[in-house]
Amino acid sequence: GGADALARQVAATLGAQPVLTSASEGLGIPPLDLLGDPYGWRRGAGDWNGVAAALTRGEPVAVHQTCGTRLWRQAWPADHPLVASSPPHPVAQIWIGEYLSPPTGIPTVHWHPRVLWVGVGCERGTTRAWLEGSLRRLLQAQGLAFEAIAGLATLELKQDEPGLLELAQAHGWPIEFFPAEALAGIPVPHPSEAVRQAVGTPSVAEAAALLAAQTCQTWGRGDKVPERPSC
Structure with missing residues (x-):
């Protein structure tokens, strides 16, 4: 994680224009694997590629959050399916909380606020x-x-x-x-x-x-x- 941010820093130092081709940059959303870093959360286990692929395709991704700040939602477009807390028939999910998610059979990633x-x-x-x-x-x-x-x-x-x-x-x-x-x-x-x-x-x-x-x-x-x- 952090390749886009590094590219921007290098480009600024060189006076160059960065060319960013990541999926998160194209969608205008924060990188999934850096989502909790600004808040001191710890990244847990999960199928990060599977959830990221669902986001890239614009498919419904459920978000379950039991604790931690919700400021991160302000950085996401209002029309993105990730914002919905319980979208119909999700193909993946992001689990934010102190608990581990129960088995669901769909790609899942975990972010853990330290509470x-x-x-x-x-x-x-x-x-x-x-x-x-x-x-x-x-x-x-x-x-x-x-x-x-x-x-x-x-x-x-x-x-x-x-x-x-x-x-x-x-x-x-x-x-x-x-x-x-x-x-x-x-x-x-x-x-x-x-x-x-x-x-x-x-x-x-x-x-x-x-x-x-x-x-x-x-x-x-x-x-x-x-x-x-x-x-």
């Missing part, structure tokens, strides 16, 4: 591989996209936990560290007296996730795009 804050509680010395494997299995079981993660949240005592820090660094996620007093004030579905006695709060992972979701920003959640997810 999920993940609470983490772990024993000392837990490896990055174990944390990441557990996280991927959890999200898959819930039908959620790994690419939709905005950041991690945990207890202040975990500020020097190597596996947790390595996981966040590997994926470019911020980590929010909350004091035990703040987490203790968050109602959770599964409090633990043993955890409270050990670290001063009856919940770490659940409380941290809830507190981060309430107080932290996300990538491209609304019409104002933050520089990065942060509290």
